[in-house]
Amino acid sequence: MNALGVALLALATILAPAAARAGPAPHPFVYGENPAAGAYFEHDGLKLYYEVYGQGPPLLLIHGNGANIWSMKNQIAYFSQRYRVIAMDSRDHGKSADAPGPLTFEQMTDDLSALLDHLHTGPVLVLGWSDGGIEALLLGIRHPDQVTKIAAMAANLDPQGLAPELLARPAAPKPKVDPAHIPTRSERVKALDDDEPHIKPDALMAIQAPTLVLASDHDVIADEHTLEIYHHLPNSQLAIFPDATHMIPVDDPERFNTTVDRFFKAPFVKRQRLGDLVKSMQRLGKEHAADEAAAK
Numbered sequence: 001m002n003a004l005g006v007a008l009l010a011l012a013t014i015l016a017p018a019a020a021r022a023g024p025a026p027h028p029f030v031y032g033e034n035p036a037a038g039a040y041f042e043h044d045g046l047k048l049y050y051e052v053y054g055q056g057p058p059l060l061l062i063h064g065n066g067a068n069i070w071s072m073k074n075q076i077a078y079f080s081q082r083y084r085v086i087a088m089d090s091r092d093h094g095k096s097a098d099a100p101g102p103l104t105f106e107q108m109t110d111d112l113s114a115l116l117d118h119l120h121t122g123p124v125l126v127l128g129w130s131d132g133g134i135e136a137l138l139l140g141i142r143h144p145d146q147v148t149k150i151a152a153m154a155a156n157l158d159p160q161g162l163a164p165e166l167l168a169r170p171a172a173p174k175p176k177v178d179p180a181h182i183p184t185r186s187e188r189v190k191a192l193d194d195d196e197p198h199i200k201p202d203a204l205m206a207i208q209a210p211t212l213v214l215a216s217d218h219d220v221i222a223d224e225h226t227l228e229i230y231h232h233l234p235n236s237q238l239a240i241f242p243d244a245t246h247m248i249p250v251d252d253p254e255r256f257n258t259t260v261d262r263f264f265k266a267p268f269v270k271r272q273r274l275g276d277l278v279k280s281m282q283r284l285g286k287e288h289a290a291d292e293a294a295a296k
Contacts, residue, residue, distance in 0.1 A: 030070060031051065031069055031070045031072075031073040031076055031087075032051065032068050032069035032070035032073075032087075032089065032094055032095070033070075033095075034051055037051040037052055037053055038050065038051045038095075039051075039052075041114075041115065041118045043110075043111050043114035043115070043118075044107065044110070044111065044114075045100075046091055046096065046097040046098075046099060046111075047096065047097045048088060048089065048091060048096045048097065048111055048115065049069075049088065049089045049094060049095035049096045050069075050086060050087060050088035050089070050115055051069055051076075051086075051087055051088075052084065052085065052086050052087075052119070053076055053080035053084075053085045053087075054079070054080030054081065054082070054083055054084050054085050055084055056082050056083045056084050057083050057084065057124075057125060058083070058084045058086060058116075058119075058121040058122070058124040058125065059079055059083040059084065059085050059086065059124060059125040059126075059127065059264070060086050060087075060112065060115075060116065060121075060124045060125070060126045060127070060139075061075055061076065061079075061085060061086065061087040061127050061128075061132075062087075062088075062090075062112065062126065062127070062128035062129070062131075062132030062133075062135050062136055063087070063089075063090065063093070063129065063130075063131075063132050064129050064130030064131045064132050065130060065131040065189060065192060065193050066093070066186075066189050067093065067094075067130075068089050068093050068094030068095075069087045069088070069089055069094060070094075071250075072087060072129065072249065074249060074250065074253035074257065075127065075249060075253070075256075075257060078253065078257040078261075079127075079257065079261070083125070083264075084121075086115070086116075086119065086121070086124070088111070088112065088115055090108050090111065090131075090135075091103065091107065091108060091111055092185050092188055092189055093189070098185050098188075099188070102183075102188060102191060102192075102195075103188050103189065103191070103192045104192075104196060105131070105134050105135060105138055105192070105196055105197045106138065106142070108135055109135045109138040109139055109142055109143070110142070110143075112135060112139060113139065113142070113143040113146055116143075116146050121146075123145065123146055123147060123148045124146060124147065124148060125148055125149050125150075125151075125264050126139055126140075126147055126149070126150045126151065127151045127153070127260055128150075128151070128152055128153065128155070129153040129154065129249055130153065130154050130155070130246065131192070131193065132153075133152035133153050133154055133155030133214075134152075134155045134156065134157075134197050134199070136150050136151070136152045136155070137150065137152050137155055137199070137204065137207065137211075137229075138197075138199070140206075140207035140208075140209050140211065141199075141203055141204070141206050141207060144206070144207065144208060144209065147209045148209060149209055149210045149211070149212070149263065149264055149268070150207070150209050150210070150211040150212070151211075151212040151214060151260045151263060151264070152211065152212070152213055152214065152229075153214040153215070153248075153249065153256075154214065154215050154216070154219050154220070154221050154226075154246050155213075155221070155229060156197070156221050156225055157197060157198075157199040157200075157201060157204075157225070157228070157229065158197060158198055158199065159193065159194065159195065159196070159197075161221055161222055161225035162220055162221060162222060162225075163219065163220055163221065163222045163223075164222060166220055201228055201229070201232040202232065204229065204232040204233050205232055205233070205234055207233055207234070207235075208234065208235060209235070210235045210236070210237070210263075210268035211233045211235060211236045211237070212236070212237045212238075212239060212260065212263040213226060213229050213230040213233065213236055213237070213238050213239070214238075214239045214240075214241070214256075214259070214260070215239075215240055215241070216240065216241045216244035216245050216246060216248050217240055217241065217242050217243065217244060218243075218244065218245045219244075219245060219246050220245075220246045221246070223240075226238075226240070235268065235270055237263065239259055239263075241255065241256070241259075
């Protein structure tokens with residue numbers, strides 16, 4: 001299991017008893033366990049659980065490996081004030097059913113697409129974190145008509161996209177497995193990040209939706225890998241959070257949420273490195289001249 005898988009499994013361990021550890025809630029329910037907002041639908045032979053909050057433009061939230069709807073409680077609480085927020089437990093996660101075979105990001109992405117069809121949302125804004133960021137990018141590749149804008153936090157295109165110090169750590173030897181053994185949920189979830197994803201950078205060029213690529217300056221994803229994703233997207237913006245880690249959606253939700261919200265609300269403008277530089281310099285010169293004139 002790679003280092004990212006270890007970190008995310010630790011997150012899953014934390015999230016499992018989250019309701020007991022979270023302390024007094026500001027509302028009489030727990031995200032991910034709210035019957036008033038939750039429902040099931042069926043896709044690919046599986047019952048998948050989702051919850052919907054708020055009114056406004058539809059916004060799909062996608063959680064990470066080993067997590068569940070609750071892990072994005074700070075994003076649900078913030079964005080549901082102005083969006084119709086849709087959050088689903090991925091297959092083999094939370095209250096959703098287990099898949100009969102190995103997990104793939106493509107299957108999980110198609111589950112999300114089926115949910116949007118089930119809810120008749122039309123095209124949506126998408127915010128994914130970690131493995132959810134991978135699925136957000138795949139939605140743009142596999143189901144482009146369902147996406148208006150994408151915000152992908154700490155996604156990777158392949159298992160080698162981790163920070164160097166994580167890749168350098170020796171991997172634990174894989175235990176011998178009885179051929180008759182049926183992998184458990186936790187084993188399938190661990191295997192997902194051990195073996196996937198396998199997205200070629202050039203595949204990102206098919207994503208026409210404006211895409212905000214996010215990461216932290218101390219993320220588990222390699223800085224160069226995040227830049228590779230950014231540079232292969234035709235309509236992209238980049239945000240690197242200073243003094244932060246992979247967990248900024250939890251550690252500093254205000255900074256994270258407002259950055260994403262600004263991207264969602266603002267009309268997308270494809271910047272020109274040289275052209276926009278010249279325009280700004282010309283404007284600065286005019287402002288300087290005006291200040292000098294006013295001072296005389």
